[in-house]
Amino acid sequence: VTVYVPRDSSALAVGAEALAEAIQREAAQRGVDLRLARNGSRGLFWLEPLVEVVTLAGRIAYGPVQAQDVPELFDAGFLAGGAHPTRLGPIEQIPYLQRQQRLTCARVGLIDPLDLDDYLAHGGYRGLHRALEHTPEEIIAAITASGLRGRGGAAFPAGIKWNTVREAPGDVKYIVGNADEGDSGSFADRLIMEGDPFALIEGMTIAALAVGATQGYIYLRVEYPHAHATLERALATAYRAGYLGADVAGSGKRFDLEVRLGAGAYVCGEETALLESLEGKRGIVRSKPPLPALRGLFGQPTLVNNVLTLATVPYILAEGAEAYQQLGTGRSRGTLPIQLAGNIARPGLIEQPFGISLREILYDYGGGSATGRPLRAVQVGGPLGAYVPAAHFDLPLDYEVFAAQGAxxxxxxxxxxxxxxxxARMARHALAFCAAESCGKCTPCRLGSTRGVEVMDDVLAGRQVEAKLALLRDLGETMRLGSLCALGGMTPYPVLSALEHFPEDFTAAAARSR
Ligand code: FMN
Known part of the structure; x- marks a missing residue:
């Protein structure tokens, strides 16, 4: 019997390791022949640790399960899919999972992330083999036709960036997988790296072939030790199997790939600060131009893409651009791995085509708030994203629709x-976050954020509220237009959206202090 127990951080954090040991111990005591497999997380976090037993009727899920439940589970015959209060039924039939359309995250939680054969058995490296049948131009044409846009934040068309790097003159070209994942509530990069690391490796290899890069780096934050361990092991396996190194999959082409750890500064996710950090310097933003695509790492043409962008590439090559492009809405094509967190009953990963509404995500999937109280606001897109009020929960997830709303x-x-x-406190928090994380290079971000905190302290204390709010709007405009990068440039989004949609919270403080 094969039993899956996730080794993803989200499962380890709630006792998966003790559970795995307990299952093995119990099986040994009872003389049961059991194979313990370690998968990634399915991304159904409220059910972790979620155990799956392979039966004739498919993989049967139990969760959340703790080590102390194990003897009882064996008594209940869970190895044959037997009844127990934690039994959830066939994993694919759990509505949260069943209703999703997982392309980028198709294998996450399904396979053993370190088993290359498992990866190959589930379509792995089909994309690379397809890519090797085509010219670099044709690969880039497929990425362009798929409509894939950067998933790291700015939603820049991937094909255009790849083409810029390809055409840039340079002796050496680099490719960087941005795995800094600093956004609050963000975890999809980590789920991929811990649950399906070969998808990132394969995507980076295809990208390298397309743009002519021979060296790649995965820039990973040090706070992701489990992702680091998984990536290192997967990289070693890919080298051994000939998918990396001097002769990628027998193509005669070279591609080397390694992990570099960042110390976990938010600004080091910004691509130019990231490149400084990769070069061994302090993570300080560079002025643009030149674009990293033209002069990036060590002054050479460099492709920087987010983990999700890169991990989607194998699917597009394997299944064709059309299969990806036909999903979505407007200019937002394909699927988005949505990460639902905060005060929510069922937090987790929801990969769906663009166009799904916030309401569907928050209620159909998320089940409303964890506290049972009405949801009032959501922050979408990390600590620099706007707050969206409940009145706008019918907004479809679409880059342009959100932009039109200032989100x-x-x-x-x-x-x-x-x-x-x-x-009002959340607005202050956004400014304090910017003040803490600013690299300090430009004045609007470095000073504006600190002055902003002071202004908000006045507002919260009820001092000259009207005048201070006018000042806050003015400051926001200066930061938005004058900052060197989006750290200062977008901090006004959460601040001013809070003020616009929830003005009563800003004046309530004043009323309290009167
Ligand atoms: N992109 C990421 O992929 N991961 C990050 O953690 C990340 N953090 C960022 C932090 C700041 C302050 C800013 C301004 C940007 C950040 N970005 C991050 C966006 C990158 O600068 C860049 O646009 C992205 O890596 C490009 O990849 P993509 O085109 O695939 O999205």
Missing amino acids: VLGHGSIVAFDDTVDM
Whole structure:
């Protein structure tokens, strides 16, 4: 019998390791022949640790399961899919999972992330083999036709960036997988790296062939030790199997790939600060131009893409651009791995075509707030994303629709808040976050954020509220237009959206202090 127990951080954090040991111990005691497989997380976080037993009727899920439940589970015959209060039924039939359309994250939670044969058996490396049948131009044409846009935040068309790097003159070209994943509520990159690392490796290899890069780096934050361990092992396996190195899959082409750890500064996810950090310097934003695509790492043409962007590439090559492009809405094509977190009953990963509404995500999937109180606002797209009020929950997830509302989709994280949230305090928090994380290079971000915190302290204390709010709007405009990168440039989004949609919270403080 094969039993899957996730080794993803989200499962380890709630006792998966002790559970795995307990299952093995119990099986040994009872003389049961059991194979313990370690998968990634399915991304149904409220059910972790979620155990799956392979039976004739498919993989049967149990969760959440703790180590102390194990003897009882064996008594209940769970190895044959037997009844137990934690039994959830066939994993694919859990509505949260069944209703999704997983392309980028198709194998996450399904396979053993370190088993290359398992990866190959589930369509792995089909994309690379397809890519090797085509010219670099044809690969880029497929990426362009798929409509894939950067998933790291700015939603820039991937094909255009790849083409710029391809055409840039340079002796050496680099490719960087941006795995800094600093956004609050964001975890899809991590789920891929811990649950399906070969997808990222394969995507980077295809990208390297397309743009003519011979060296790649995965820039990973040090706070992801499990992702790091998984990636290192997967890279070693890919080298051994000839998918990396001097002769990629027998093509005669070279591609080397390694992990570099960043110390976990938010700004180091910004691509130019990231490149500084990769070069061994302090993570300080560079002025643009030149674009990294033209002069990036060590002054050479460099392709920087997010983990999700890169991990989607194998699917597009394997299944064809049309299969991807036909999903979605407007200019937002394909699927988005949405990350639902915060005050929500069922947090997790929801990969769906663009066009799904916030309401469907928050209620049909998320089940409303964890506290049972009404949801009042969500922050979409990380700490620099706008707050969206409940009145706008019918907005479809679409880059352009969100932009028209002064909001962003960013990396696809959604953090939910119930009606006890104080939005004036959240506005202050955004400014304090910017002050803490600013690299300090440009004045609007470095000083504006600190002055902004002071202004908000006045507002919260009820001092000259009207004048201070006018000042806050003015400051926001200066930061938006004058900052060197989007850290300062987007901090006004959460601040001013809170003020626009929840003005009562800003004046309530004044009323209290009177
Ligand atoms: N992109 C990421 O992929 N991961 C990050 O953690 C990340 N953090 C960022 C932090 C700041 C302050 C800013 C301004 C940008 C950040 N970005 C991040 C966006 C990158 O600068 C860049 O646009 C992205 O890596 C490009 O890849 P893509 O085209 O695939 O999205």
